[in-house]
Amino acid sequence: MTILQLPSSMNCRLWQVDLDAAPAPQAVAALSEAEWDRARRFVFKRDRSRFIAAHAALRETLSSQCGSPASTLEFALGPFGKPALIEHGELRFNLSHSESLALIAVSDDAEVGVDIELLRPMPDAEALAETYFSAAERRALAALPQEARGRAFLCCWTRKEACLKATGMGLSVDTRSFEVGVSPEAREVQIDAADGCARLALSSFHDVQGAQCAVARVLACGPAQAACRPLVDNEMYA
Ligand SMILES: CC(C)(COP(=O)(O)OP(=O)(O)OC[C@H]1O[C@@H](n2cnc3c(N)ncnc32)[C@H](O)[C@@H]1OP(=O)(O)O)[C@@H](O)C(=O)NCCC(=O)NCCS
Numbered sequence: 001m002t003i004l005q006l007p008s009s010m011n012c013r014l015w016q017v018d019l020d021a022a023p024a025p026q027a028v029a030a031l032s033e034a035e036w037d038r039a040r041r042f043v044f045k046r047d048r049s050r051f052i053a054a055h056a057a058l059r060e061t062l063s064s065q066c067g068s069p070a071s072t073l074e075f076a077l078g079p080f081g082k083p084a085l086i087e088h089g090e091l092r093f094n095l096s097h098s099e100s101l102a103l104i105a106v107s108d109d110a111e112v113g114v115d116i117e118l119l120r121p122m123p124d125a126e127a128l129a130e131t132y133f134s135a136a137e138r139r140a141l142a143a144l145p146q147e148a149r150g151r152a153f154l155c156c157w158t159r160k161e162a163c164l165k166a167t168g169m170g171l172s173v174d175t176r177s178f179e180v181g182v183s184p185e186a187r188e189v190q191i192d193a194a195d196g197c198a199r200l201a202l203s204s205f206h207d208v209q210g211a212q213c214a215v216a217r218v219l220a221c222g223p224a225q226a227a228c229r230p231l232v233d234n235e236m237y238a
Helices: 025-029 033-040 045-066 125-132 135-142 146-167
Strands: 002-004 013-018 075-077 083-085 092-098 101-107 112-118 187-193 196-205 211-221
Touching: 013 045, 025 045, 033 045, 045 092, 045 101, 083 092, 092 146, 101 112, 101 211, 112 146, 125 135, 125 146, 135 146, 146 187, 146 196, 146 211
Parallel strands: 092 112
Antiparallel strands: 002 013, 013 101, 075 083, 092 101, 112 211, 187 196, 196 211
């Protein structure tokens, strides 16, 4: 596992995991029956191995952060499926994987979301942008030279995903309804959705070779926001 550096304003820790490197046997032994059930459902052996490696790494990382043995950690799912620790709930985390790469983000005081996408040709970028990006983001993408659009598309995509994953709201939010931009600069993001509102700090980074990544941290969330657990030492707002 490699520790990645983030701007200190993000106030979270980030690890990169190579899912094709065999995890230590004791890390694999820590997986729960529920995780083994999920692992067994993969048709292809490589996908199964990567899932096992990701969850072994997640348990090891969380264990190193909270001090409890990896095998004793228990998880609950939020209303839209975001996992959280049952004990040590003050430790917020998020996992993302893309092929052989995974990222794990951990924070002590706020919900975090992380997303990684392997860089690849994006012939359908324009059609996907129509469905998922705001009008301003689509215009910004179209204004770029053709050769820059694929990366900019994945930049915007990972930024949206990181924000949705931080709030835990996932697909319940219309991704066209909030702005993250198509370029990688750090910024604040405001989400106003039927399930609640949230203000987030967002940062993109390129430290992982061959991938586009983003991390988001919830700064505040509204009381109607069911998916997002109350924050420690942070303002709440309506
Ligand atoms: C899970 C979800 C939040 C992200 O899925 P994804 O990008 O395919 O997958 P990632 O690898 O980044 O993240 C998966 C991990 O996120 C975590 N997760 C699951 N549900 C989550 C949720 N609601 N919120 C945050 N994290 C979640 C889990 O740890 C999961 O790992 P696991 O499946 O190994 O247990 C997905 O349900 C989702 O809502 N995707 C939005 C898709 C979309 O419309 N994107 C448009 C962007 S413009």
